[in-house]
Amino acid sequence: MASEAVHKKHPARFINRELGWLDFNQRVLNESENPDVPLLERLRFLSISAGNMDEFYAVRVAGLVDQLKAGSSKKSPDGLTPAQQLETVRHQAWHLQKEQQRIWGDMVKELRGENILIKNVEKLHHHDQEWLSTYFDKQLFPVLTPLTLNPTHPLPFIFSGGQALVLRLKNPKTDRHMLDGMVVLPEKLPRFIRLPDKDETIRFVLLEDVISHFAKRLYPGLDAVRASMLRLVRDLDVELEEDAEDLLDSFEKAVKERRRGACIHLEIDGHLPGHLIRKLGVAKDDVVHLPTMVGVGDVKQLIVSDRPDLLFKPYHGSIPQRVLKHDGDYFATIREQDLVVHHPYETFDTVVHFLKQAARDPDVLSIKQSIYRTSHDSPIVDALIEAVEAGKAVTAEVELRARFDEEANIRLARMLETRGVQVVYGLAAYKTHAKMILVVRREGDHLQSYAHYGTGNYHPNTAKIYTDISYFTCNPALVDDCARLFNCITGAAVPELQAVAFSPLTIRPTLEKLVRAEMEHVSAGRPGQIWLKMNSLVDRKLIDLLYEAAQAGVKITIVVRGMCSLRPGVPGLSEGIEVRSIVGRYLEHARVFAFGNGHELPSPQAKLFIASADWMKRNMDRRIEAMVPITDTNAHARILDEIMVVNVHDTLQSWVMLPDGRWERVEPGESPLSAHDYFMEQASASNGEVDTPANPRPDSEDGEGPAKEA
Template sequence: MASGAKQKHPARFINRELGWLDFNQRVLDEAENPETPLLERLRFLSISAGNMDEFYAVRVAGLVDQLKEGSCKKSPDGLTPAQQLETVRRQARHLQQEQQRIWQAMLAELEGQNILVKDVEDLHHHDQDWLATYFREQLFPVLTPLTLNPTHPLPFIFSGGQALVLHLKEPKTHHHVMDGLVVLPQQLPRFIRLPDRDEEIRFVMLEDVISRFAKKLYPGMHATRVSVLRLVRDLDAELEEEAEDLLNSFEKAVKERRRGVCVHLEVDGHLPKYLLRKLGVAKDEVVHLSTMVGVGDVKQLIISDRPELLFRPYQASIPQRVLQHDGDYFATIREKDLVVHHPYESFDTVVHFLQQAARDPDVLSIKQSIYRTSHDSPIVDALIEAVEAGKSVTVEVELRARFDEEANIRLARTLETRGVQVVYGLAAYKTHAKMILVVRREGDHLQSYAHYGTGNYHPGTARIYTDISYFTCNPVLVEDSARLFNCITGAAVPELQAVAFSPLTIRPTLEKLVRAEMDHVRAGRPGQIWLKMNSLVDRKLIDLLYEASQAGVKITIVVRGMCSLRPGVPGLSEGIEVRSIVGRYLEHARVFAFGNGHALPSGHARLFIASADWMKRNMDRRIEAMVPILDEEAYDRILGEIMVVNVSDTLQSWEMQPDGGWKRVEPGPSPLSAHNYFMEKASSSDKEAEAPVTPQPDPADLPAIHEPDAQKGERPVKEA
């Protein structure tokens, strides 16, 4: 097939839903990685199961909705909604069966480490007595026995909820009387820990305990366990973005979402047909599991009293430059821009920056965008403290952050009641940009300080997500921040000098940068691109990368999750390499580097960090920021170290094949783990806190990116 034909053929794209399942398969594969401690492997198993819940609740639910609406619109890879749904469900079932296999194997490994999940019926009578007391005191008061029959309505079971189905018989005649159902309360542990014995750590499962003492719930009946069921509902809420009262509209929609239709049902046995009808599930929405429904609950077995089965503890550090300025962030940033690499360097840097701004009498105003944060966030406390100190504080709260809508509604109400000016951005666009702008009086002028981030202002996820925080007082970048905030709050179209923003200028800026690399190749110069992001599914940008590859541009992409681009295809994408890093931390940063006529890494390159992945929604339907890195030290840190190590990782990386499959990268003669490298570097002053699994290269061994004739001022600004 000619290259032109290939560039028009639907097969040039990989289905995004299948690409997401491939990512979750890579997560699940870590549960079998012998280099990962046993209880951490259990965590990967749990994460993969939790990911599947969201996949069913959003992606599968979306395909179901398309079918109900009669849509025949094909996906970029040429599949109708019906074809996608059939393919996706088949692959998802396979993945869930793999989870069952791995869980079964892990039970044996756990037993080898004296961590046992016991069958209730096999317990010694002393343990039986203990369980009887536990049931009477801890379970019986909160359990509600229900009866089931074809004529009575079914009790509501929330999404992710589990229930035990029982067959109830008259004890003398053994005639079937009715069916019973006990919903397992979310607040109760799925794995109940028994008193330790002979150095053994032992657990029993909640449903087994309820089955054992079911006669206490159904007196006069003989109860036989039939099945445990678990359902997932459609959680993709329909939100009225044009409502007069946006906050109340979102609050109502989120409450209604809890009662979404069932789109997926897991069972470990056989259910009465009338029960399936009442749940409203079709046969192809039911998955029979051999060992355990709700595999995500295995995270409850990750116990702290077996530290040798966990990753060694790691304590994130505060950047040395901040400490050298006695914790004065304004002085640190005035000296030169500051890059903070999370989670290796602490997210407390962002918190302390805001706290300093709140307490500094010379600070006049603070503006911040919040997409996700924690319920007890110190960032929120700092913003409230700033208001109480008399400062002007404006916070853009994005109500449409999926699955965080309720938390953000509560956050908005809390901030408003404390005097913060809360805005909700533009109705037609989610605000996904991560920005803070602080204005401070210094002498006879006002000085602004900006923070741009690739991740959310969430102290919890910042401990496990790899992200980049960029602090600057560069006049161009802080002015662009101010104008972009004015766009969010005042709906004015901004004219920015250096920062590109969605929905207007990120896409054309990226197109210009990629085409510039093609022009360099045509002129006989190197053309090279390094990209790091979470997802790559935008059709126009993928076709542009194909065109660049055919022009001779060398492209390396480090993508965490979905990737619809097909690399290494002759005549289409020979010059494109796609990698994925999966390990201790979740890769989340977005970094884009363009060689600008030189081989990467180079001091001549054009370098950006961004809040946006290469997805249509990020390009066209969100407020996003793509920020050029202009400071030389920040530039060297991001391109010459962070990106170099990411593209060089061999211990945690997978490489995408032309057929869309993934293969682990061979460790090679000098194996490198990006996560271990950055942990060792950040904690070099306290190596006892975290020893690397594998010897890592010295930072001095990384390639220099500034050539002798490189000039500090040659990185263009206006063209960005």
Template sequence: MTQTLPSADFLNAPFPAPQVLEGFDPAGPERFFNREMSWLAFNWRVLEEAMNPRVPLLERVRFLSISAANLDEFYTVRVAGLRQLARAGNSSPSDDGRTPAEQLVLINEDARSLMEKQQDVWAILRPLLAAAGITILSRHDLSEQDRAAVAQYFLENVFPVLSPLAIDPAHPFPFIPNAGFSLAMELEDKRGRKLDALVPVPGQIDRFLRLPGDSIRMLPLEELILAEMDNLFPGYRLLGSCTFSVLRDSDLEVEEEAEDLVREFEVALKRRRRGEVVRMKISTGAPQDLRDLVMEELGVSDAEVIEVQGIMGISTLKELVLDDRPDLLWPGFTPRVPERVQDHHGDMFAAIRQKDMLLHHPYETFDMVVRFLEQAARDPDVLAIRQTLYRTSRNSPIVAALCEAAEAGKSVTALVELKARFDEAANIRQSRRLERAGAHVVYGFVNYKTHAKISAVVRREGDKLVTYTHFGTGNYHPITARIYTDLSLFTCDAALGRDATRVFNYVSGYAEPAMLENLAISPISMKSRLLQLIAAEAEHARSGRPAQIWAKMNSIIDPGVIDALYEASRAGVEISLVVRGICGLRPGIQGLSENIRVKSVVGRFLEHSRIVCFGNGAGLPSDQARVFISSADWMGRNLVRRVETLVEINNLTVKAQIVRQIMAANLADEAQSWVLQPDGPALRVLPGEGEERRLFNCHRFFMENPSLSGRGSAGAEDVPELTHEDD
């Protein structure tokens, strides 16, 4: 049965009774959760989805893989940074009062438990996969026919790219790059002479080989290599072996006064491969001599070594998520083309001229963003395009459209952010491509990342110029847009067009805009605007008017914003937060945050949109509310060290869509929700005992219901009533 939103009464249900924490100082550092432990708690929630029986089996494998990939990045960036601080003797406390060394102790304990749990989950999923017809083999499971097929595949596809290495004084231990995965072996020849050897495994080779046959049988790469040892070390027999992998410090340091910013990043990317090892995983049962040799050569201590009882490289399990088993995946879903765009026969400019339009991705297709720029590139009346690029796909249709526009003689300015972590190399390639096409490429600030998502198209219409603007909460990346929930605002509002132009001029020319008519931007005015809005809501509460704040973010850790929310809570403002990942705010504590509740939604799609709604003296939901979308989370880096946008929504239909549809559904979600507790853990929402109805799932709701502002002549303009319907 189609899901409908619960009633408005549900959204305004009484807050849970506040807790009194013994010995808690509401003015002390303990009023904040630790950032790193909060992130680990989020990754535990991701891993929990791999154990959720309501999730299709291969999607559970995907969640397991994601949890491992997330943890790897956490180590290469966050743990690496803390370790550098601790080694330098830095004892400056975090917002919650812990030194880097103290945080590393907590992280190590929790992360080891998380990695052990990942192996436990794999031990559960592996037999379930086998029962479903997907078997993971070892080399000992191969039949003679299998061995012949494996040998041929090895010689044709693996052998040419392997470099087996002896380890002795004449053959020093090789450099193992970041995320490098290797086999170490003890060998013996026919004369009894021992040899230590290493086989680094190139990341360009698939981790799993699918064997011929009707059933799905997968052989891990390390098992394939061990099965073909005679081809690598003829005349030797294997005495013992182990697998190991390393993670290195991957944070980039860029000279602030780099003469050539692009060249500096190209050099920095090479440095990343040679960062210090921050974690080494090694298979359980490794021969002691091999283990000691590898640890000594990599310069790691016992504290940096994780023994793996199970499969190495859990992040690579994503290769097992096979398209030819749709019965084990989420049901198929085709993003909608907005009715209004269809009414105008695909003409984006005509659809936007009718009135502002907000698309909710991935439920409404991201192809509309691409179409907007492709149409601009080919429209003879379009004079100029300005575009920010933070992350985008390898063969980006966005970049292709900008190149086409530049080659057609239009003025094209692309603001390419080189400091998008792990996408720096791709962004350098895109910038070279744009320059060759004739676009003007700028790289923004050295000190600030340009994280804002803006596209501005200037079009001649009659005797005037009209600016069509797109503001997004997510990247211009067609691939991630299929799984990230984000918002795209299309408008030809003149004030927003002027503001967009001022932001581009600020980034390209460094001169702060003298005024902004609608936008607030980081690092200039966004934080102060947010604090003013929170304070105004607190004043509404003190004056006896309805006072509410609804916000949706990926992370909230900025202490200034959190303290402002605490003050608003004490004033009587009811605050409901949807925070997917890191949350430094403690909800539900007597005398501090009794009027704040926090939940996290983790499900089929990755929650990524940033929204904040203020009741403005009328409460929520209300047409009088002040509603904003943003590119920024409430973190210090977003509010102080990046260029970000906060866009106020003035169109009533778009405002209703955000408040009464998007935020209402997120707040009402039960099926994918975790509720943060005052003492730290987040608890999954579960149906009450004997409760038979299906839990409300906001992702399912969005897949089944079109966005309000994209409705065309076939759809009603009225805002849907918030009603409740049991399944």
């Protein structure tokens, strides 16, 4: 990019966010071919990348389709119309899905080498055929519904992510095709059916192959020949009436409507009659022919626990030594000094135990907590209910708009209300994304507050695989700000905070002030340096501000997990910016912002923040977010000198972005460093464990998850 384009504010200074997301999923997929990752964990990466694609189609592609239908010609920051974006995205997504197919084919061979086999039903030994026949009659036949597709039997509803086997039904006497049949695969049935083990060999057959093999039992008197498997993805975005009288009821209706969203993507592995495609309402461009297997995400069912040699060595997070020193008394620990907990290396149980102690402590008067995502059997929820039953005032802010967790949060809200918790849903116009707990306790003749600020969700399950930071404090300014921010959420009053910056009002201007201060340090002959860690960087104004800072001589290092629209290393624009991404055993999720304040990083004088917010327009302008300053000396050193230093110097799990937007692996160098291994080993050592896991290049994601909005 020429310097002339810099002055003209050329759109090419931005990378398309949709393509940036696909680049992230490509990095996840690449881990499925990483030879330093155990085989079944590589299989997990393949599954995660496929699950991520579902969400991409259901939300991002669906959004572009909606723009086209609405006749929008509004260009993206990188200068593309919705039609141009859709064409480019479809091409790139199809390339990624082809890669998934190729990798799956290679993995089948590798699994075979480890005596994990995907068997052809037709070629099974007669003993296996007998077992499978009984299995079909007892386990499958009662729950399968054979359908014929004709005017009296319309096409059945298939949920998003649902799969169906299409059959050509023939008259056995004439061999003439009579009509089409369809069997929708029930969601609760396993896609891979495990056969009885034979000679220490683990064997599976595919559900659709079993149904095809025994199709005559579903369609007596007819010959049934497999035509194709199909799998569809629907538009899953939810439209909420923000002026509704009852937000919960309105949202419940919207979530139910989503189930019948338009079909946005169709995968098939054979021949599907055109009239069926038309009935599904799928455009030609939204049909993808896969050569090997639809629904690659299902391969996670092959991750068997009885082959631990093909999995990562189990790791269990530790309790911080400072908490143990105080015999598990969190209030005493926090009073002594602010507490930083680095998940998952240090267990999320610290948050659970903090809440349980608050629930059981007779001196605790009230508990307030924001809930964005949590598990269905969450001990966090149990602790809140226990607190209510102990007579404490408990308020839970439950965010209904946590994408794909809406139904779970509706159920959670209703359940908490029936148990006596005061439930609020925040502000209709602003999604509450801040992660906060406030506990008020009577200590002597005064009230003492304790706050927890987090970068991640209060979700015990994802906390085992997401890297996040928990910060416990009784700092007067921080606990008072926490109380005021809760009052904003519940009472809609604009808060005046002392230390914490919050969206939608003060995070953006605070970040602008901090970046410009680094530029001023450079102008005065002092070092100017910024370290940023986040999930996504796509906000145009903040990216332009970073470009301006780089041109002023500020050195900027960004560790971003997913989407990044900033283009680093471009002469005249961003020469002083480096963009890195860590993909490994854990999903990077923490948000940390460090500003040198006239010193080289890391420095005790640096201005340091943790946050719930990524650098996206929605996080800056349309959400309730918290950005918390870290001024406690030890907490500051723990986050900046250890967590951030290791992140920016990782060489075994990191990728670096090139000026043209491509990503390449960082060379290991003479002193290879894996962030995930380092933190596991450090936490284990501090907990007195000797046998620590060490993977030369661990892995990542979603879990679900990786792509889930958090």
